[in-house]
Amino acid sequence: MFYFFSLQCQIFFKRRKTLSIIRQNIIESATRHFSENGFAATSIQEIADDCGIAKGSLYKFFQSKEDLYIAFHDSQQMAMYTKIENIRADATLNSREVFILETECHFEFFLNNKFIMHDIKKMNTSKGHFAPYFLRLRANHLKYSKESLTRFLGEIVHPNIWDLVVMYNGIAREFIFLVLYENKPLNSRNIAVYIADRIEELAECIVQKKTKPILQNSLMDNYMKYEIAEKSIPVEEYRTSLLGNLLSTVKELPITNFRKVELSDAIALLQEELKKEAPKSILIHALLDFIGKEHELNNIVSQLKRYV
Template sequence: MSLLKQRIMDSAMRFFSEKGYVSTSIQDIANDCGIAKPSLYKFFSSKEDLLIEVYAFKIQDMYDQAEAIKANITLSPKDRFIRETLHQLEYFTELKFSIEENQVQSVQEKGKFISFCHCLRARQLNYYKDCLLTVYGGQIEACIWDLVAVYHGMMKEFTQFPNFVNQPLNLESAAIFIVARMEDMVVGILKTKLTPILQPSVIVEYVQHGLEGTPVPAAKNIEDLFRNLRSTVDELMVPITRKTELNEVAGLLQEETDKDQPKRMLIRTMLEFLQTQHELKNIVGQLDKLLG
């Protein structure tokens, strides 16, 4: 990488952090680097391209360092997991501006950055999955995505919450705490043999699409939710007549949604009926959102 390109990226990172992406202009960055805008455009065709490359460079650096930690055979799997967790906490704490989904629209509604975010999230989930399988083994395979969700949630909150309360965080203590809690959860899940909440097939498909930079098509999501709805109804501890009733309504709902001109009021009525069975509220709620 040329020294000028590196200087542009360093300047962009600083401006995006201090002013925010939207408030930063290409002119700001060019002035900071002491160059004319046309010179900057020789390296980056747009501010969005600059943002993507800045993130891609930082994230690749994070993964390269993580690989070095993984390769350290002098550490036990648990100690490596703690080091990897600490490394990520340090990285995300240092990275002052985020690309959370609620901020993506301010970049561009349907731009390249959206695809980049899908790919970034998928890569991160895959990385977390590999970390957990490495330290806890194949015994957690069935519930791996539930554990990934919990780990991801803790990592996110421990890097963001201190900013809300304006209090610094002891990152090393946080890393040890997170790994200890994951160990507690693994022991608990294996002991109680809980049924996985997140269906592996659904998450794997989400990750595969994400690595390609695309979201899972809405139609495929809806199909998967209907399949999940029917299997959940079959597992309910309710009288046969109630199961039959719920299955019939679920079938009618799917038939109606497949029509070219579905009746919205009828769909709303059937969704509300299915939600009267509390075990189905989560699935039906997701269907409700996708059906609009």
């Protein structure tokens, strides 16, 4: 009886290993085809033929070309993040050296996978099958950037961390585009060191001036929670978060107490009106315009206007 059970286990694990090898072969073939021809010009039949299997057999592993592309993309991302985790685990490196190597690692990833950037640029990633995937991908990238910047700059930048994340990624993205789309002969290491210097200077200036953050932690943490879970933020919850940001920002504005009371009352009226089954659009926009006259609140008000 034990021998029979042991034999069954051997057959099961051997079959599982075989399936794993076939799946890996499919992903490797997809990588070659996607890199040479792009997503649109690559067919499932070509990949199946390359792997020496029937098209129907390929669909047992991946239900569609989109699913295969996502699996391939995930494998590339996983390789990059594994490399980043190894950099972070190296005890011989200081926080600055780790940050530079991480930034360089991101650059090398995009330079070695140019076709991914070209495909993403052509795809309408805000709709259809790819939408939730690319939202999750963006959220994960922002999460890694936040961790990198916190390690590098320290907890002192926590109130402004999301502003720094956006600036860091914006600078990096422009350099990547210059290399990929305009063929500028730029060195990844030099760019990584340069970005580290500029981000450090920006952080010092923000901390010294006690700059109020544009992106509140509560707002971005909420966004990250939903995007990583591949869910959409409910409109009501998003509005509540923005209104909370308005109130907390008003309390810290360098204005008279009378003006603070005016703005707080306007926000309270706005909250009440938005809770009604049939809110009055004219009143809502009048209140938003009144609140938005305060320059420091204009950014949050602009976001709110999209959700009322």
